[in-house]
Amino acid sequence: MWDKEKKKHIGDHEVKPESLMMSYGYAPEWSEGAAKPPIFQTSTFVFESAEAGKAFFEVAYGLREKKPAEMSGLIYSRLNNPGLEILEDRLTVWDCAEEAAVFESGMAAISTTVFTFLRPRDVLVFPEPVYGGTEYLFHEVLPQFGIEAVGFPAVEGIEGLERVLGEGDRRKRLRMIFVETPANPTNVLMDIEACARIAAESGDDERRALLVVDNTFLGPLFQHPLKLGADLVLYSLTKYVGGHSDLIAGGCLGPTELVEPVKVTRTIFGTMAGPWTSWLLLRSLETLKLRMTSEMKNARYVADFLADHPKVERVHYLGHLEEGDPQFEIYRKQCVGPGAMISFEVRGGEAEAFRLLNALKLIKLAVSLGGTESLAEHPGTMTHADVPPEDRMHIGITPSMVRISVGIEHPDDLIADLEQALEKV
């Protein structure tokens, strides 16, 4: 059998994650010596015998415990597929997770996870803003199932969380704290360790509250929530992990005890990633560190340029936080690097922001983020258009705000593009 821990070592030497991205989870002898795992484009798998098929189903349906060293058999691609299995093993490495589940979208990962753990009367709390799809799921869908979803402004931090938990018997009914940090598009940070402490003290004896962190913006290179006490980490793998703006996928990572039930729900909802998506993600993981490091370096040049520009009023960038700012203390504790997401406000309003966006030549005007190419968008009228205007101002999304996801282009070219576009403002 394949020994997970042994594969992470050369003798006593521990191999780094970036070195494992070309091999971990796959052995060429499984597939005719192919250096890369082939795509198993099949819906179903042929059993060696009726007895083997029976044994596979007993394990898959939980009719009996797995025997020592017994592997889950391949049955049907909604339950499992070799490419998906290899990808999930490899994806665990950066976050030091025990197990991973991969989905056909980030929203599939979020909704499948939420419906695995939440029941009528349960309380879910979350700092706002969160991703638009997540916001809709929480505010519009969950209440239809009797789940109380309560948001609070991320700028209020732990105090905001304590405030909403203080009402009625919410603390006892709390089943999930869902945190997206840094917040999009304002880059406000939420203290993961403090949230984990509150989760551990909430809920009831049988069903303790879980801390779930959407780590799409900094992970899995620059922030590791599981190490900070989170129970589960979620990703839109569409963004940095996929990294080429050519696929949609999501992930849920954590201890086997929590990820296994999520996989059972996934099998029934049918939200698993297909063979082609899985293969593309394996390809992407090989260059993840190269891409994210290059994007992070570029973002610093771009943010410094913007901060010095007379037509720019404010820049929201983690690399500009300063000693003495409580946000800096959280940053130092939980982030390994500032990532490559920048928001800034041009002098003026929506018209000035639009003039800048329309003048860009190299940076593309599009939503999404984390790809090789730089993208710019207007949160107020695009990604966050459905946030009511008064809430938008309250959480810091102003009409003059532009968000950039910095790519791997040469930083001089990005700055030249922004410079000529700012002249039009």
Ligand SMILES: *Cc1c(COP(=O)(O)O)cnc(C)c1O
């Ligand atoms: C994009 C995104 C999602 C949704 O992911 P999809 O892959 O588009 O379904 C969730 N959370 C965050 C933070 C995102 O940026």
